Amino acid sequence: MGDASNTTKPHVAALASPGMGHLIPLLEFAKHLVTNHGVHVSFLVVTTQSSAAQRRHLDSTALPNDLHVVNLPQADVSSVITPDMPLLTRLSLLCRESVKPLGSIFEQISFPRALIIDNFMSDALDICEELKVPVYTFYTSPPKVLALGLYLPKLDKEVECEFVDLPNGSIQVPGCRPLCVDDLQDSLRNRKVETYKWNLHHASRLTMATGIFVNSWDDLESKSCWFNGLKSDPYYQSLPVPRIYPVGPLIKHDEPVSRSDAYILSWLDNEPCDSVLFVALGSGGTLTKEQLTELAIGLEMSKQKFILVARKPSDMDAAGTYFNAGSNVDDPKTYLPEGFLERTAGVGLVVPSWAPQVPVLRHKATGGFLSHCGWNSSLESIVHGVPMIAWPLFAEQRMNATLLTEEVAVAVKPVGELQDGRKVVRREEVERVVRLVLQGEEGKVMRNRMRELKDSAAKALEQGGSSYDSVSCVVKTWKQA
Structure with a gap:
């Protein structure tokens, strides 16, 4: 596993849900924390039902010295997951079962100053609350989707019909331009099915995090009112929403090309x-x-x-x-x-x-x-x-x-x-x-x-850039903890 008890650098853990769209950006963020901000990272990996693409990516990616991959033990999901389950249901149950040994994993690698999860790993919040480990959410979709997620619990209580049947064909998300119901993800199009309940479950827990990282940057978001709405609208201030940190764009830069x-x-x-x-x-x-x-x-x-x-x-x-x-x-x-x-x-x-x-x-x-x-x-x-x-x-x-x-x-x-x-x-x-x-x-x-x-x-991620400074702000709190 590697020694995570480095005394000169803050130690944090990161935990991604299965799927390349979640694994890749969180791994890139972990590399960024290690290489540019002097953080020691234990990268926790769900191995149960992992894809060949995930295994290949982890095996082929060059990792800096202070980033250690830690495989979570295989979870027995035979009694809770079936192959015909909808994607979001299967993914959520897989995450819930996989995080159960988190406390013992922390004991093995030494307790981190913080755990960074993606938005489908929200069941880790309860475990970390008991362990007194602060949790940050790395939101793998743009702030536009985050704004809707934070508004969803209120929308669920106030709207009786299906969202796709709203009379004006749009949802007025606070502080943002109207969202066309035709653009809603499938898991929000039928409120009676299990996938909707899972989406609501994860969305309702976003405010439990200490902070939320978004894979975007100030200049991209200046073209849209979504991020400004998240920062300034009274609805989000009343929740209150954890501080949101634009830290992107974090993408794969080195992808090996096989023969x-x-x-x-x-x-x-x-x-x-x-x-x-x-x-x-x-x-x-x-x-x-x-x-x-x-x-x-x-x-x-x-x-x-x-x-x-x-x-x-x-x-x-x-x-x-x-x-x-x-x-x-x-x-x-x-x-x-x-x-x-x-x-x-x-x-x-x-x-x-x-x-x-x-x-x-x-x-x-x-x-x-x-x-x-x-x-x-x-x-x-x-x-x-x-x-x-x-x-x-x-x-x-x-x-x-x-x-x-x-x-x-x-x-x-x-x-x-x-x-x-x-x-x-x-x-x-x-x-x-x-x-x-x-x-x-x-x-x-x-x-x-x-x-x-x-x-x-490119400028956002350079020293002195908006995303670089945003990350530095969080790392400073970890070093002082």
């Missing part, structure tokens, strides 16, 4: 600057068979260069690979349109299941990113100055997509048509948005805006 994936970057090396669209829908995202066909044909019709990270479609679950990310590599020939690979040879590159996202986004040939709008991927796109096509699938991704398109103005959202209760983006619309981003004037405007944010993101 088997090197051909992807070699292919990009032969393409002109800003000419290639990168299509990747996160570690857990899947499309329906019909939607994948429309996307593929639309890419072909656009006649633009592309890299498509292809994954076997699922008509049942848009988060179909969340718990087995990185473990299934299928033959794209079996599910892409017949003849697609042959017709697009030389124009497009199809990569099964997974690609090294950061090196691809960093490459000069990458000119656009069709993304599910997970917050990690959104930040990676901004940090590397790549405009986006917003293609949200699940969780809070629709809210993120609206933020990126309407408030930050670095993305375009395709228009889908409703079919059998499900939106489908047709091939002609795919062709339109791909050409818009890679060739159109609107794409150039978004690219310039992205490059401005890229510069401000």
